[in-house]
Amino acid sequence: MANEKRIFWYSLLLLASVALNLFFITNQYYLGTELKSQKLSWSLKAAEEAEAVASISCSGHGRAFLDGLIVDGKPICECNTCYGGSDCSLFSPDCSADANSGDPLFLEPFWMEHAASSAVLISGWHRMSYTFYDKSFISQQLENHVRRVHEVAKNAVTKGKYVLFGVGSTQLLAAAVYALSMNLSSPASVVASSPYYPLYKFQTNYFENKRFKFDEDTSLSSNSSYNTEANVIEFVTSPNNPDGNLKEAVSQGPLVRVIYDHAYYWPHFSAIPSPANEDVMIFTMSKLTGHAGSRIGWALIKDEQVYEDMNTYISVSEMGISREAQLRALQLMKAILDGNGTDIFDYAYKKMSYRWKKLSEIVSLSSRFSIQEIPPLFCNFFEKVRGPSPAYAWVKCEREEDTNCNEVLRAGNIIGREGSLFSDEDRYVRLSLLKSDDDFNLLMDHLSKLVAEENGAKTAWIF
Amino acid sequence: MANEKRIFWYSLLLLASVALNLFFITNQYYLGTELKSQKLSWSLKAAEEAEAVASISCSGHGRAFLDGLIVDGKPICECNTCYGGSDCSLFSPDCSADANSGDPLFLEPFWMEHAASSAVLISGWHRMSYTFYDKSFISQQLENHVRRVHEVAKNAVTKGKYVLFGVGSTQLLAAAVYALSMNLSSPASVVASSPYYPLYKFQTNYFENKRFKFDEDTSLSSNSSYNTEANVIEFVTSPNNPDGNLKEAVSQGPLVRVIYDHAYYWPHFSAIPSPANEDVMIFTMSKLTGHAGSRIGWALIKDEQVYEDMNTYISVSEMGISREAQLRALQLMKAILDGNGTDIFDYAYKKMSYRWKKLSEIVSLSSRFSIQEIPPLFCNFFEKVRGPSPAYAWVKCEREEDTNCNEVLRAGNIIGREGSLFSDEDRYVRLSLLKSDDDFNLLMDHLSKLVAEENGAKTAWIF
Numbered sequence: 001m002a003n004e005k006r007i008f009w010y011s012l013l014l015l016a017s018v019a020l021n022l023f024f025i026t027n028q029y030y031l032g033t034e035l036k037s038q039k040l041s042w043s044l045k046a047a048e049e050a051e052a053v054a055s056i057s058c059s060g061h062g063r064a065f066l067d068g069l070i071v072d073g074k075p076i077c078e079c080n081t082c083y084g085g086s087d088c089s090l091f092s093p094d095c096s097a098d099a100n101s102g103d104p105l106f107l108e109p110f111w112m113e114h115a116a117s118s119a120v121l122i123s124g125w126h127r128m129s130y131t132f133y134d135k136s137f138i139s140q141q142l143e144n145h146v147r148r149v150h151e152v153a154k155n156a157v158t159k160g161k162y163v164l165f166g167v168g169s170t171q172l173l174a175a176a177v178y179a180l181s182m183n184l185s186s187p188a189s190v191v192a193s194s195p196y197y198p199l200y201k202f203q204t205n206y207f208e209n210k211r212f213k214f215d216e217d218t219s220l221s222s223n224s225s226y227n228t229e230a231n232v233i234e235f236v237t238s239p240n241n242p243d244g245n246l247k248e249a250v251s252q253g254p255l256v257r258v259i260y261d262h263a264y265y266w267p268h269f270s271a272i273p274s275p276a277n278e279d280v281m282i283f284t285m286s287k288l289t290g291h292a293g294s295r296i297g298w299a300l301i302k303d304e305q306v307y308e309d310m311n312t313y314i315s316v317s318e319m320g321i322s323r324e325a326q327l328r329a330l331q332l333m334k335a336i337l338d339g340n341g342t343d344i345f346d347y348a349y350k351k352m353s354y355r356w357k358k359l360s361e362i363v364s365l366s367s368r369f370s371i372q373e374i375p376p377l378f379c380n381f382f383e384k385v386r387g388p389s390p391a392y393a394w395v396k397c398e399r400e401e402d403t404n405c406n407e408v409l410r411a412g413n414i415i416g417r418e419g420s421l422f423s424d425e426d427r428y429v430r431l432s433l434l435k436s437d438d439d440f441n442l443l444m445d446h447l448s449k450l451v452a453e454e455n456g457a458k459t460a461w462i463f
Numbered sequence: 464m465a466n467e468k469r470i471f472w473y474s475l476l477l478l479a480s481v482a483l484n485l486f487f488i489t490n491q492y493y494l495g496t497e498l499k500s501q502k503l504s505w506s507l508k509a510a511e512e513a514e515a516v517a518s519i520s521c522s523g524h525g526r527a528f529l530d531g532l533i534v535d536g537k538p539i540c541e542c543n544t545c546y547g548g549s550d551c552s553l554f555s556p557d558c559s560a561d562a563n564s565g566d567p568l569f570l571e572p573f574w575m576e577h578a579a580s581s582a583v584l585i586s587g588w589h590r591m592s593y594t595f596y597d598k599s600f601i602s603q604q605l606e607n608h609v610r611r612v613h614e615v616a617k618n619a620v621t622k623g624k625y626v627l628f629g630v631g632s633t634q635l636l637a638a639a640v641y642a643l644s645m646n647l648s649s650p651a652s653v654v655a656s657s658p659y660y661p662l663y664k665f666q667t668n669y670f671e672n673k674r675f676k677f678d679e680d681t682s683l684s685s686n687s688s689y690n691t692e693a694n695v696i697e698f699v700t701s702p703n704n705p706d707g708n709l710k711e712a713v714s715q716g717p718l719v720r721v722i723y724d725h726a727y728y729w730p731h732f733s734a735i736p737s738p739a740n741e742d743v744m745i746f747t748m749s750k751l752t753g754h755a756g757s758r759i760g761w762a763l764i765k766d767e768q769v770y771e772d773m774n775t776y777i778s779v780s781e782m783g784i785s786r787e788a789q790l791r792a793l794q795l796m797k798a799i800l801d802g803n804g805t806d807i808f809d810y811a812y813k814k815m816s817y818r819w820k821k822l823s824e825i826v827s828l829s830s831r832f833s834i835q836e837i838p839p840l841f842c843n844f845f846e847k848v849r850g851p852s853p854a855y856a857w858v859k860c861e862r863e864e865d866t867n868c869n870e871v872l873r874a875g876n877i878i879g880r881e882g883s884l885f886s887d888e889d890r891y892v893r894l895s896l897l898k899s900d901d902d903f904n905l906l907m908d909h910l911s912k913l914v915a916e917e918n919g920a921k922t923a924w925i926f
Contacts, residue, residue: 003466010473017480024487031494040503040510042517042578046794047506050584054505065590066583067602067790078596103592111587115505118588120529121513122791124574124581124798127528127756129566130749133541139530167630167781174780199779206779209672286593293590293786316662316669317637317780318630323756324787327530328585331509335587 043121050119061438062088080438097442098415099431102241102391106355106434107290110347117335120328127323137320138165145333146298149288150275152341154380155265157277161300162307166314167321169263169284169297173235174203176259176280176299179309180233181211184255188231189215193250195242195394195422197261200235216423220250228253237261239270242422242430243372244390246270263287268348269391271377279303287391287434289332289344296321296329345381352389355433358444359393366451368408370396393431405429412450414443506584513582524901525551543901560905561878562894565704565854569818569897570753573810580798583791590786600783601628608796609761612751613738615804617843618728620740624763625770629777630784632726632747632760636698637666639722639743639762642772643696644674647718651694652678656713658705658857658885660724663698679886683713691716700724702733705885705893706835707853709733726750731811732854734840742766750854752795752807759784759792808844815852818896821907822856829914831871833859856894868892875913877906 040047049066056064058077068075079088082095111118131137142165147158166172181188190204190212204214212233220226228251236258238247249258260278264270264287279302286292301307314320336344363371374388395416397405404426406418419428433440503510512529519527521540531538542551545558574581594600605628610621629635644651653667653675667677675696683689691714699721701710712721723741727733727750742765749755764770777783799807826834837851858879860868869881869892882891896903 003470007466007469007473010470010477014473014477014480017477017484021480021483021487024484024491028487028491028494031491040507040514043510043514043582043584044503045579046582046584047503047510050586051503051506054586063588066585067590067604067793068596069603101593103594105591108588108591111591115587116508119506119509119584119586121506121509121582121584122529122787123513123517124578124795125526125571127530128568128571128574128754130564130755131566133531140532141530167784171781203779206775207670207672209670291591292593293783295781295783295785312669316666318634318758320756320758321630322758322785322788324585324791325785328787330530332587 043123046121054115057087059083059087059089061091080436082442083438094413095442096410096413096415097446098439099433099435099443100415100417102287102292102432102434104286104290104292104391104434105436105439106351107344107348108436110344111290114335114338117338118332120331122324122327126327130319137314139323139326139330142326142330142333145330145337148337149333149341150300152337153266153272153345154275155267155272156262156281156283156300157275158300161281161302162304164299164301164307164310164314165321165326166297166299167318168286168292168295169261169282170199170203170295171314171317172282172297172299172310173200173259173261174207175310175313176282176306177204177207177212177233178313179306180257180259180280181231182309184211184231186231188212188233188257190233190235191215191217191220191251192235192237192423193220193247195240195419195424195428196235197237197241198421198423201423225250225252228256230255232256234258235261237263238276239264239390242392242417242428243394244269244374244388244392245372246273246377264391266348267345267379267381268352269389271379271386272381273377274380280306285329285332289336291329291332294325294329296325349382349386349389352391352433353387355440356388356390356393358440359433359447362444362447362451363395366454368397368399368402368454369451370398391432391434393433395429395431397427397429403427409450412453413446414450506586509584517578520550522546522550522552524554543899545905546901557876558905559873559876559878560909561902562896562898562906563878563880565750565755565895565897567749567753567755567854567897568899568902569814570807570811571899573807574753577798577801580801581795583794585787585790589790593782600777602786602789602793605789605793605796608793608800612796612799612804613763615800616729616735616808617738618730618735619725619744619746619763620738621763624765625767627762627764627770627773627777628784628789629760629762630781631749631755631758632724632745633662633666633758634777634780635745635760635762635773636663636722636724637670638773638776639745639769640667640670640675640696641776642769643720643722643743644694645772647674647694649694651675651696651720653696653698654678654680654683654714655698655700655886656683656710658703658882658887658891659698660700660704661884661886664886688713688715691719693718695719697721698724700726701739702727702853705855705880705891706857707732707837707851707855708835709736709840727854729811730808730842730844731815732852734842734849735844736840737843743769748792748795752792752799754792754795757788757792759788812845812849812852815854815896816850818903819851819853819856821903822896822910825907825910825914826858829917831860831862831865831917832914833861835859854895854897856896858892858894860890860892866890872913875916876909877913 053064053066061083062077062079064075077088081098082092084090143163150156150158192200232251234249234251236249240247260281262281263284281300284297372394376385376387379386402408406429416429416431420426516527516529524546525540525542527538540551544561545555547553606626613619613621655663664677695714697712697714699712703710723744725744726747744763747760835857839848839850842849865871867889879892879894883889
């Protein structure tokens with residue numbers, strides 16, 4: 001009997017043990033399959049390194065980069081302005097709000113949220129050649145994707161246009177001036193109506209030769225057009241940098257050629273009344289995806305000869321543009337086009353219009369400062385009338401004595417860009433609204449204080 | 464008794480089953496650890512895509528790229544010249560050997576062998592800003608690594624020199640001409656002694672302005688120097704493109720400034736008699752790692768003002784260079800510096816000297832063709848006297864009637880670059896030796912045939 005009991009218990013134990021074995025076998029099979037599916041070989045190290053760097057905590061006020069300075073074996077946190085400490089957790093409240101540059105970091109969180117679709121791994125042997133298989137300097141895939149992004153954004157007609165890529169729109173501006181001044185009977189005057197983006201003048205002056213010269217005619221204003229018989233190349237930024245308003249050429253005549261800088265002509269920053277369809281239009285990835293550091297821009301060009309001449313500029317000055325930047329731009333375009341392709345526009349418009357609203361609320365309490373008016377317009381992309389969401393505030397100091405508005409703001413711990421740089425009065429200052437959330441919040445804090453002081457001072461003066 | 468036997472067997476089975484369980488537990492633990500260690504999240508897709516593309520078989524005569532044209536859902540093979548078919552297995556023996564361009568694909572197999580150390584994964588939010596944390600356009604890490612590579616190669620003194628990066632050495636050549644012609648009393652003549660790299664002339668002519676002008680003085684030859692009191696900027700390529708010999712400036716005078724283009728001054732292509740230590744020296748990643756498509760070059764500059772002025776050129780013309788190209792260049796430099804850092808030089812020298820030997824053998828059988836002499840020299844890197852391994856053959860057609868050597872070679876199915884492009888006679892042709900193995904092998908085949916015909920013809924004529 002005792003033996004039979006033992007046999008019973010042994011049988012039970014054996015059954016349990018075999019069942020456990022079966023469980024392990026099944027489990028191991030699934031683990032093995034999963035492991036196999038993730039079995040990367042040569043790419044694993046690069047992927048692990050990228051994730052390790054991304055996982056370094058910088059308190060939401062900075063980030064570490066793969067090519068950052070190494071301390072204690074890993075890249076250090078690079079903190080946003082006014083944040084410090086090894087994990088960017090130390091805030092300096094008295095630090096100046098830097099609203100100077102047009103660094104489009106407002107889109108950084110968007111890309112962190114789209115990490116998987118926007119990452120790209122470059123092998124050591126990726127595209128070592130000078131040219132692509134079609135002997136061009138440019139990825140045909142990239143061109144196709146850029147055309148599709150324009151279709152989604154409804155901001156430009158690409159059909160019947162040549163697409164030329166450059167090292168940022170900056171390079172394409174010069175390429176356009178060189179191309180449009182070929183074979184002229186007399187040198188071209190390069191012009192822009194004030195206020196205008198200062199690089200046009202700097203760059204044209206720097207490259208000045210017997211074919212073109214910048215004409216610093218301060219009487220050229222956006223409000224009035226003028227007729228000319230001369231060779232003129234006019235830069236038109238639309239929406240304008242600094243003031244965000246849509247802009248047209250002011251020069252009119254048989255020999256006038258216009259370079260439309262449409263860097264900001266995206267639903268992010270402006271209503272899109274209709275797809276732009278000019279002869280020479282320039283766009284940049286910097287203001288579409290926020291990747292200023294990639295230096296990728298493109299021109300849409302109607303005329304074949306102008307396209308060829310601009311292409312010559314790129315070939316002669318540097319034999320095409322980086323394959324790494326092109327591959328990443330392609331990946332970003334793919335990520336944008338995921339789903340119905342409108343996510344980035346919704347995100348960017350929401351953020352920029354929120355910022356404009358915040359700023360407007362503060363400025364509305366002030367009589368010392370005003371900002372530009374941007375009328376609501378019907379937008380082809382959103383299919384409705386929409387309000388402003390410009391990249392910059394064009395601030396005016398209203399008091400007669402405040403002739404240097406930048407100094408007034410500096411005294412309030414705000415760094416802007418002075419109006420004279422845009423060939424306008426120093427009564428104006430450009431404040432950038434497209435930097436990081438930290439930058440924007442600090443700007444709003446300092447501006448609120450400045451306006452509060454103004455009202456406090458006024459109150460003190462009244463009583 | 465029967466029961467006791469049963470108990471014995473049950474115990475044995477139970478023991479075995481428990482042992483099996485223990486085995487599974489241990490195994491599962493290790494599998495779990497490995498799975499955890501490979502548990503990539505957002506980077507996995509990019510890594511898998513890169514490996515999938517790399518695994519596409521192109522028969523060793525081509526490769527697929529991430530940004531290649533997509534057919535049936537995956538990128539197509541891009542075949543080497545004279546290979547075709549969907550997997551590049553179809554060889555066209557009558558196809559011309561293309562030895563025209565300086566495409567440095569001879570290093571592609573090196574990078575395929577160093578896949579893990581050279582891969583890099585770029586996150587969607589990597590370096591979106593215009594500038595680095597130090598407000599510069601350039602990764603400090605990249606600069607540090609470039610200095611270290613020069614130390615290993617013993618080919619240039621970097622101590623006390625500024626390092627300036629550009630979009631390929633091409634951009635830096637223009638930047639140097641602009642910088643060296645600042646504030647001169649009279650316009651500078653830009654010169655080079657023949658035979659010389661044609662871009663110097665094209666680029667200088669293209670950008671001509673009141674500060675500089677290319678002086679196409681055909682009497683300037685490498686064999687004789689001349690004195691001048693004028694403002695002269697001389698380009699010196701050393702080792703020279705096309706002929707691979709070390710070269711010095713020929714202009715001498717108080718206002719002469721020299722741009723040393725040291726693109727080929729690496730143990731790959733030349734003996735390194737001593738580390739170069741000139742005022743303005745230009746290098747390119749294209750001829751060091753073979754990544755022509757990345758468009759990364761750098762200048763080593765002694766004088767601070769020249770550095771600043773060249774930097775201004777880069778800022779004005781395109782606001783710095785691509786962060787993606789910089790990150791990848793950094794990864795390639797890290798891969799080069801792995802171990803003792805000499806692998807790439809050993810590999811490149813071995814391959815290029817093998818190619819030169821093969822070519823020399825064939826040409827030695829010919830009286831119709833000759834190639835340049837490159838004397839053996841002591842090499843600071845290899846610490847011994849070493850023979851030639853130039854990037855190009857500078858072929859001369861010796862027969863009096865063969866005034867157009869390029870045509871002679873074309874008739875033999877060889878595409879070279881005509882001597883007149885290098886401001887020399889068309890009796891010379893440059894043949895590129897640094898393309899892919901397929902390109903080189905086909906070149907040797909066609910050249911062998913040409914030489915065999917010559918000897919065959921001679922024999923026929925004698926008898």
